[in-house]
Amino acid sequence: MFCLSSSFRSPQWLPKIHCSSTPNYKVASSVTSTTTSNTQNNVSIPKIVKSVKSLAESPDLTSVPSSYNFTTEVSNILDKELLEEEVEFPTIDFSLLTSGSPNQRSEVINELTKACETWGFFMVTNHGVSETLMDEVFDGSRRFFELSEEEKHEYKGNNLIDPIKCGTSVNPMLDKVFYWRDFLKTYVHPEFHFPTRPPGYRETVFEFCQRTREVFLGISEAISESLGLEANEIYKRLNLDLGLQIFTANLYPPCPQPDLALGLPPHSDHGFLTFLIQNGVDGLQIQPNGKWYNVKGVPYSFLVNSGDQLELLSNGRYKSIVHRVVVNREKTRISVAMANGPSLETIVSPAPELVENNQPVYAATKYKEFIELQKSNEIFGKGVLDRIRL
Numbered sequence: 001m002f003c004l005s006s007s008f009r010s011p012q013w014l015p016k017i018h019c020s021s022t023p024n025y026k027v028a029s030s031v032t033s034t035t036t037s038n039t040q041n042n043v044s045i046p047k048i049v050k051s052v053k054s055l056a057e058s059p060d061l062t063s064v065p066s067s068y069n070f071t072t073e074v075s076n077i078l079d080k081e082l083l084e085e086e087v088e089f090p091t092i093d094f095s096l097l098t099s100g101s102p103n104q105r106s107e108v109i110n111e112l113t114k115a116c117e118t119w120g121f122f123m124v125t126n127h128g129v130s131e132t133l134m135d136e137v138f139d140g141s142r143r144f145f146e147l148s149e150e151e152k153h154e155y156k157g158n159n160l161i162d163p164i165k166c167g168t169s170v171n172p173m174l175d176k177v178f179y180w181r182d183f184l185k186t187y188v189h190p191e192f193h194f195p196t197r198p199p200g201y202r203e204t205v206f207e208f209c210q211r212t213r214e215v216f217l218g219i220s221e222a223i224s225e226s227l228g229l230e231a232n233e234i235y236k237r238l239n240l241d242l243g244l245q246i247f248t249a250n251l252y253p254p255c256p257q258p259d260l261a262l263g264l265p266p267h268s269d270h271g272f273l274t275f276l277i278q279n280g281v282d283g284l285q286i287q288p289n290g291k292w293y294n295v296k297g298v299p300y301s302f303l304v305n306s307g308d309q310l311e312l313l314s315n316g317r318y319k320s321i322v323h324r325v326v327v328n329r330e331k332t333r334i335s336v337a338m339a340n341g342p343s344l345e346t347i348v349s350p351a352p353e354l355v356e357n358n359q360p361v362y363a364a365t366k367y368k369e370f371i372e373l374q375k376s377n378e379i380f381g382k383g384v385l386d387r388i389r390l
């Protein structure tokens with residue numbers, strides 16, 4: 001029987017894959033406060049944007065409303081002509097990292113080096129997180145988005161640091177054009193925050209977070225070694241025992257004119273590594289070298305991308321990857337992203353071992369301040385890293 005205790009120890013049935021840590025979850029209250037209006041500079045803003053799910057389900061919807069149409073924007077955010085088709089992305093066999101021979105482990109670590117230097121992106125297979133659990137996470141996410149607008153409103157959140165937020169687009173208060181996406185975003189580590197509805201979703205996600213965190217910690221050790229550091233060096237430098245882990249469920253309903261709309265804008269993730277699963281429907285695109293590539297996911301694999309804290313810590317050797325999401329006409333896409341970062345109070349700086357000629361590329365920056373900088377700026381590209389570049 002699954003139980004949410006306040007000081008959760010790594011359960012016995014988890015594969016023991018590394019020695020430096022076990023997940024340590026605390027469970028916090030699940031309900032955030034709600035208000036009915038938002039204010040900025042004391043001016044009431046009556047901008048209430050309905051979910052894109054309800055818009056997409058309107059029976060007479062045959063075109064994209066102008067508020068979702070990016071072709072009216074001057075920026076070349078859609079940029080579709082630069083797409084490269086059919087690429088084989090690096091795949092990391094997790095079982096070889098944890099139970100392979102020392103030779104197999106070092107081969108996989110070499111592959112990780114190449115993947116991080118070339119793509120900033122790789123897939124992880126044979127990771128031990130069950131397909132059934134992943135399916136339950138998708139099912140719970142689908143049921144969450146099917147709650148009534150009023151029920152979801154309870155989890156809306158109003159402030160940057162609210163531990164549970166749900167809504168549509170990215171930030172409807174600031175977005176000039178809306179994104180074709182609804183979301184639920186919650187902080188799940190070091191404290192676990194999650195809605196209590198729909199029934200069973202919270203428990204499923206709690207288990208999923210722990211299992212995914214085990215894989216994340218195993219990959220972190222391998223990345224540390226791939227940079228020539230001790231296996232637990234990244235864990236220590238980023239204070240991963242209290243690391244911020246953010247769960248996001250994204251819903252991208254079918255779109256009548258997918259060429260005009262966008263699910264998420266080009267952005268990099270502010271954390272260290274993001275682990276993503278999707279419900280068998282593709283839509284993620286990455287831009288490692290100026291060109292956009294469609295990611296064709298391997299079913300039930302983790303799609304992992306490097307974030308800004310990895311670029312900072314590695315002194316620019318491993319770049320955080322810019323990515324975006326496109327939508328399609330027929331199918332609903334659900335993705336679940338686990339963003340793994342340092343603890344909020346950690347000051348992240350380039351690892352001295354990776355700084356050549358006493359020339360750090362980035363200024364040491366507290367993770368909390370990094371996030372605040374990102375949220376107060378345009379989300380496009382890698383703006384915050386540019387601001388702390390020396």
Ligand SMILES: O=C(O)CCC(=O)C(=O)O
Pocket residue numbers: 248250264269276283284323324325335337
């Ligand atoms: O839905 C996806 O494929 C990507 C989601 C994403 O980039 C994010 O949540 O930061």
Ligand SMILES: [Fe+2]
Pocket residue numbers: 267268269274323
């Ligand atoms: Fe992202």
